Amino acid sequence: MVKFFGTPPGVHVGQIFVDRADLRAAGVHPPLMNGIHGTAVEGADSIVLAGGYEEDDDQGDFIIYTGEGGNDSTTKKQYKDQSVDSPGNAGLITSQLLGLPVRVSRSHKAKTPFAPPAGIRYAGLYLVTDHKVVTGSQGFKVILFRLDRLPEQEPYESNAQPTVDPVYATTTVSRRVRDSAMARKVKSLYNHECQICGVTLVTNTGLRYSEGAHVRPLGKPHLGTDVASNLLCLCPNHHTLLDVGGLAISDEYAVSFTPTMAPFAELQFKQWHVMEVSNVQYHRNQWFSAN
Amino acid sequence: MVKFFGTPPGVHVGQIFVDRADLRAAGVHPPLMNGIHGTAVEGADSIVLAGGYEEDDDQGDFIIYTGEGGNDSTTKKQYKDQSVDSPGNAGLITSQLLGLPVRVSRSHKAKTPFAPPAGIRYAGLYLVTDHKVVTGSQGFKVILFRLDRLPEQEPYESNAQPTVDPVYATTTVSRRVRDSAMARKVKSLYNHECQICGVTLVTNTGLRYSEGAHVRPLGKPHLGTDVASNLLCLCPNHHTLLDVGGLAISDEYAVSFTPTMAPFAELQFKQWHVMEVSNVQYHRNQWFSAN
Numbered sequence: 001m002v003k004f005f006g007t008p009p010g011v012h013v014g015q016i017f018v019d020r021a022d023l024r025a026a027g028v029h030p031p032l033m034n035g036i037h038g039t040a041v042e043g044a045d046s047i048v049l050a051g052g053y054e055e056d057d058d059q060g061d062f063i064i065y066t067g068e069g070g071n072d073s074t075t076k077k078q079y080k081d082q083s084v085d086s087p088g089n090a091g092l093i094t095s096q097l098l099g100l101p102v103r104v105s106r107s108h109k110a111k112t113p114f115a116p117p118a119g120i121r122y123a124g125l126y127l128v129t130d131h132k133v134v135t136g137s138q139g140f141k142v143i144l145f146r147l148d149r150l151p152e153q154e155p156y157e158s159n160a161q162p163t164v165d166p167v168y169a170t171t172t173v174s175r176r177v178r179d180s181a182m183a184r185k186v187k188s189l190y191n192h193e194c195q196i197c198g199v200t201l202v203t204n205t206g207l208r209y210s211e212g213a214h215v216r217p218l219g220k221p222h223l224g225t226d227v228a229s230n231l232l233c234l235c236p237n238h239h240t241l242l243d244v245g246g247l248a249i250s251d252e253y254a255v256s257f258t259p260t261m262a263p264f265a266e267l268q269f270k271q272w273h274v275m276e277v278s279n280v281q282y283h284r285n286q287w288f289s290a291n
Numbered sequence: 292m293v294k295f296f297g298t299p300p301g302v303h304v305g306q307i308f309v310d311r312a313d314l315r316a317a318g319v320h321p322p323l324m325n326g327i328h329g330t331a332v333e334g335a336d337s338i339v340l341a342g343g344y345e346e347d348d349d350q351g352d353f354i355i356y357t358g359e360g361g362n363d364s365t366t367k368k369q370y371k372d373q374s375v376d377s378p379g380n381a382g383l384i385t386s387q388l389l390g391l392p393v394r395v396s397r398s399h400k401a402k403t404p405f406a407p408p409a410g411i412r413y414a415g416l417y418l419v420t421d422h423k424v425v426t427g428s429q430g431f432k433v434i435l436f437r438l439d440r441l442p443e444q445e446p447y448e449s450n451a452q453p454t455v456d457p458v459y460a461t462t463t464v465s466r467r468v469r470d471s472a473m474a475r476k477v478k479s480l481y482n483h484e485c486q487i488c489g490v491t492l493v494t495n496t497g498l499r500y501s502e503g504a505h506v507r508p509l510g511k512p513h514l515g516t517d518v519a520s521n522l523l524c525l526c527p528n529h530h531t532l533l534d535v536g537g538l539a540i541s542d543e544y545a546v547s548f549t550p551t552m553a554p555f556a557e558l559q560f561k562q563w564h565v566m567e568v569s570n571v572q573y574h575r576n577q578w579f580s581a582n
Binding site: 057061062064097099130132133134144146151165175176177199201202203204205207209211217219220221222235236237239240241244245246257258286287288289 | 348352353355388390421423424425435437442456466467468490492493494495496498500502508510511512513526527528530531532535536537548549577578579580
């Protein structure tokens, strides 16, 4: 079944579903049995916490979630190693690398204070921020995924306060790379090649990585929009330079360090993709206006 | 007065101070009159919202904050342009570019549902995520800063629900660059030169930019720590590659795309900085273990 990343229309955070069939019908989690909905190529778009693994650790805003496979569904005992090649596990790794949002739902069977009293509750979108292979309590390898809840969502109901991870929380977030369905479309068009320098970053498994850069920044006070004509596919270095005023784009799409310097590159475009000229003008004005 | 980035010891989110002298004594906001505590070189570490500007727009989790200068403190009327060279405004721009956390406090005088009934309330740490020069309602230029609240903090009290910025919220955060006091120290030691390729990114005003990369990831499940011997100063491209398993570091600090390929670089070290070899081993095992 094709993956849909995000909260399905008509579904809200905190919504309770009667059972897995109900959850499936709403488009939250298609499989009736598996805890993970995913494939290596597309990524995973949804998981359900149902208390099947001893290593699970649900802290509300972040979750340590055990991958799939290797345990007996009746006894809940592990009898063989989990594998990173299993579709669900491989899907969560792809979602980590591509920054795809994963829907999280908690069954009343999950042994956590965030589980609902009955049925299954949708908890919103999380990002897979890490994974680790460890030897579990029963002597077999298990894969632990860390999921962190995306900000800017409604709070979920629970009978416990979310916990803060002390080490994680000592640091601040100095730069956030924002992604969206439209950004993924533009990045895919360029096969993750930077439109300025042509570089592509490649992961250990051969996945390609790039970033969707909004030329006129999103939201208030800039009021840029999340449309293709305001997006570029860039490597992290050129994305960062764009965001900190370290480069300027002319009306002819030549790229220089400042508007008065000679261009060092030209933006490369493919197929249907265009950049609205008012957006590059806005960006120059934002960083290089006389004021 | 020297800048201190973060929440001072003994101060907590939601704490109410009697007046500006009390706020100053606690180390939250040193100046008694100015709304911004900052300089161009160090950045700004604290602001107070006190309702002095018509363009302010406080939505709780994000704030549009007007820069300093150009208005009459008695009549609150603007009589000249604000300047990006004023220390407070320049400081907030530096904080934006370097990703420094800014303390936000709200006076009861602020015209916002998040203001306390009396005194001044500390609201926690925010990041400056954007700035924009506009012509204000009185015909003079004003500088609008956007501040977004850092996640993983205690919620603040208020008589209103924080608002979500609709365009901003349509996107997800696919990659967060975590920063810390220790990361800033390491980056400063290298003057923002990437320890792998030697590249430095430079902003429109000549500020240098790099990222502090934790080799063994922070927090659960990896349990890496925020210490210099687990940190590298990298450009965004090499930081991203490190984070997605796109490179491996040998016990001799040679850098290659995978452990079995020939190295393309060697980590460069300066002065007191060392990398704990168990951290590069952990990273190789995380991404390139046989499993």
